[in-house]
Amino acid sequence: MTAPTPASAATREAYPFALTELVEHGVDVVAIDADLSVSTMGYQFGEKHPGRWLSVGVAEQNMVGIAAGLAATGKTVFIASFAAFLPGRCFDQLRTSIAQPRGGLNVKCVGSHGGVTVGEDGMSAQAIEDLALATSLIPFDVIVPADFEEAKQALVAVGHTTRPAYVRTGRPKVQGIYSRGYRFEIGRADLLRAGTDVTIIACGIMAGVALKAAELLAADGVSARVLNMATIKPIDREAVVRAAIETGAVVTAEEHQTTGGLGTAVARVLAETVPAPIAFVGVDRYGTSGKWDELLDYFELNPARLAAAAREVIGRKR
Amino acid sequence: MLSAPTVSVSVDELREIAKRIRAHIVNMVARAQSGHPGGSLSAVELGVALFWNHLRCDPANPLSPDRDRFLLSKGHATPFYYAVLAERGFFDPGLLGGFRTLGSPLQGHPSMGAAPGIEMSGGSLGQGLSFAIGQAIAGRMDQRDYRCWVLIGDGELNEGQVWEAAMAVPHFNLGERIVALIDRNGIQNDGFADDIMKTHPAEMFRGFGWHVIECDGHDMAAVDQAMSEAEKPRERPRCIVAHTVKGKGVSFMENNPGFHGKAPSGEQLADALRQIEAGL
Numbered sequence: 001m002t003a004p005t006p007a008s009a010a011t012r013e014a015y016p017f018a019l020t021e022l023v024e025h026g027v028d029v030v031a032i033d034a035d036l037s038v039s040t041m042g043y044q045f046g047e048k049h050p051g052r053w054l055s056v057g058v059a060e061q062n063m064v065g066i067a068a069g070l071a072a073t074g075k076t077v078f079i080a081s082f083a084a085f086l087p088g089r090c091f092d093q094l095r096t097s098i099a100q101p102r103g104g105l106n107v108k109c110v111g112s113h114g115g116v117t118v119g120e121d122g123m124s125a126q127a128i129e130d131l132a133l134a135t136s137l138i139p140f141d142v143i144v145p146a147d148f149e150e151a152k153q154a155l156v157a158v159g160h161t162t163r164p165a166y167v168r169t170g171r172p173k174v175q176g177i178y179s180r181g182y183r184f185e186i187g188r189a190d191l192l193r194a195g196t197d198v199t200i201i202a203c204g205i206m207a208g209v210a211l212k213a214a215e216l217l218a219a220d221g222v223s224a225r226v227l228n229m230a231t232i233k234p235i236d237r238e239a240v241v242r243a244a245i246e247t248g249a250v251v252t253a254e255e256h257q258t259t260g261g262l263g264t265a266v267a268r269v270l271a272e273t274v275p276a277p278i279a280f281v282g283v284d285r286y287g288t289s290g291k292w293d294e295l296l297d298y299f300e301l302n303p304a305r306l307a308a309a310a311r312e313v314i315g316r317k318r
Numbered sequence: 319m320l321s322a323p324t325v326s327v328s329v330d331e332l333r334e335i336a337k338r339i340r341a342h343i344v345n346m347v348a349r350a351q352s353g354h355p356g357g358s359l360s361a362v363e364l365g366v367a368l369f370w371n372h373l374r375c376d377p378a379n380p381l382s383p384d385r386d387r388f389l390l391s392k393g394h395a396t397p398f399y400y401a402v403l404a405e406r407g408f409f410d411p412g413l414l415g416g417f418r419t420l421g422s423p424l425q426g427h428p429s430m431g432a433a434p435g436i437e438m439s440g441g442s443l444g445q446g447l448s449f450a451i452g453q454a455i456a457g458r459m460d461q462r463d464y465r466c467w468v469l470i471g472d473g474e475l476n477e478g479q480v481w482e483a484a485m486a487v488p489h490f491n492l493g494e495r496i497v498a499l500i501d502r503n504g505i506q507n508d509g510f511a512d513d514i515m516k517t518h519p520a521e522m523f524r525g526f527g528w529h530v531i532e533c534d535g536h537d538m539a540a541v542d543q544a545m546s547e548a549e550k551p552r553e554r555p556r557c558i559v560a561h562t563v564k565g566k567g568v569s570f571m572e573n574n575p576g577f578h579g580k581a582p583s584g585e586q587l588a589d590a591l592r593q594i595e596a597g598l
């Protein structure tokens with residue numbers, strides 16, 4: 001297992017490194033895959049720690065049940081598949097076997113190939129519902145890391161809690177944002193760029209897109225703050241409130257439908273605290289095949305759309 | 319190796335215990351005016367023979383890491399399950415009176431850890447065998463020799479997840495650690511299994527690589543014997559297909575799909591208790 005260059009790596013590539021680090025920290029990890037380990041990268045952990053890795057075949061429901069049984073004996077269990085199938089194919093099992101027992105068993109779900117950037121496989125593989133499903137599971141933490149470094153740290157962080165969690169990773173190699181010095185914390189937003197006219201709150205691959213949008217806006221004299229909100233649940237309420245007070249308008253950006261994910265969570269905080277105009281950028285239709293970067297444009301998950309949304313929402317300020 | 323079962327009682331005594339369990343079942347469901355008597359009454363001999371003569375457990379130490387696990391996959395059979403746990407000493411039988419009422423640990427379907435002995439949450443069918451695999455693999459990793467006994471309904475066998483798990487048990491060589499118990503009462507929620515969805519439990523499990531033991535699920539000696547047989551070492555995992563009668567012990571509930579999930583009236587309760595006492 002050779003470390004990828006964090007400057008340009010897929011978030012999914014962080015998975016085996018995080019698991020290995022947890023084992024080195026003394027965490028009693030067991031990881032399970034369902035015939036997609038070459039994609040989730042779980043196989044690399046299996047090669048390193050064969051006694052701690054299981055392959056259960058194409059059987060996501062069984063995988064969740066096995067994870068529950070392992071967690072009930074005190075193991076820290078990671079399960080992985082495509083985000084389209086985990087949580088999609090086994091939601092009821094996640095609810096009754098993981099979320100409900102004893103306030104939530106110690107199982108971490110890693111949905112790889114999240115969002116539309118899975119690419120050529122087309123709409124059936126493009127998960128745009130996983131965050132809505134995962135955030136509805138009461139004890140779950142839900143995290144969408146922006147790059148390799150953040151993914152590694154987030155996976156290690158959830159491995160050190162005893163709560164269930166859902167962490168979404170992505171397929172394409174993306175430009176790194178963070179260096180080793182970064183310190184991820186569950187539930188804390190990271191300020192990527194200061195700004196005063198509007199705040200773009202993004203997660204996952206959209207964090208990098210938001211930075212580019214902020215540059216476009218700056219060229220027009222608009223000062224956009226960019227927040228990386230990797231943790232969707234529990235959301236960093238304070239950062240959202242500050243954005244509303246200090247910039248007066250918010251755009252959310254996610255590679256997910258605009259219902260049930262980041263946008264919904266941010267809107268709720270605003271509604272409960274400092275109402276401010278908000279615009280939602282996401283994917284509200286089923287898609288098509290294509291290369292991942294073509295798909296970002298096809299779905300308008302691009303800097304131009306974010307900049308337009310920012311201008312529009314600024315226009316709605318009182 | 320694990321120690322011998324903590325109690326071992328005669329078949330006659332087991333039959334007396336079974337009567338008490340049946341009385342609890344109808345009382346609990348009647349008091350709550352809701353619950354599942356049919357599939358509870360069909361499983362009584364399985365539960366009694368298991369908990370008194372085979373399951374290596376200590377009710378005073380219900381979380382001992384070495385305990386054998388009983389996993390109720392057919393989670394609606396809580397009247398039977400809670401009554402067995404109470405009679406076996408896991409908790410005060412007085413708790414049974416709160417079954418299905420506000421704030422009681424004894425919910426309509428089991429909530430893991432809510433009362434001593436409740437090993438797994440249930441209610442959504444098809445999940446118990448998978449859970450057992452996780453427990454069994456953890457046992458192997460931790461070098462503990464406990465066994466998991468999983469009670470599954472024959473209607474429940476319609477769920478695909480059961481077969482994902484049935485495939486995985488031999489694959490992971492868990493034969494010494496998992497026993498499946500099938501309550502073959504021939505009735506599910508909507509009616510007779512042969513009409514709703516025909517299954518062939520013995521052939522299906524054999525096809526998935528299991529060693530199948532069939533028995534009359536109400537002949538206490540036969541059930542006890544089948545469980546001893548299931549404990550013998552052999553390569554294949556063991557599945558006991560117990561041929562049972564839904565509603566067993568109460569004439570008007572026997573083989574009657576209407577009593578899958580319905581409570582008896584006050585009059586019916588008195589009649590049921592008389593029949594159970596007479597051991598019909």
Ligand SMILES: Cc1ncc(C[n+]2csc(CCOP(=O)(O)OP(=O)(O)O)c2C)c(N)n1
Pocket residue numbers: 354356357358360392394395441442443444470471472473474475501503505506507564578
């Ligand atoms: C996933 C799921 N679907 C549906 C139900 C509703 N349900 C409860 S019991 C039952 C029938 C079960 O039949 P069987 O397994 O034969 O149980 P038994 O006759 O032993 O009581 C159904 C469909 C459920 N509990 N879980």
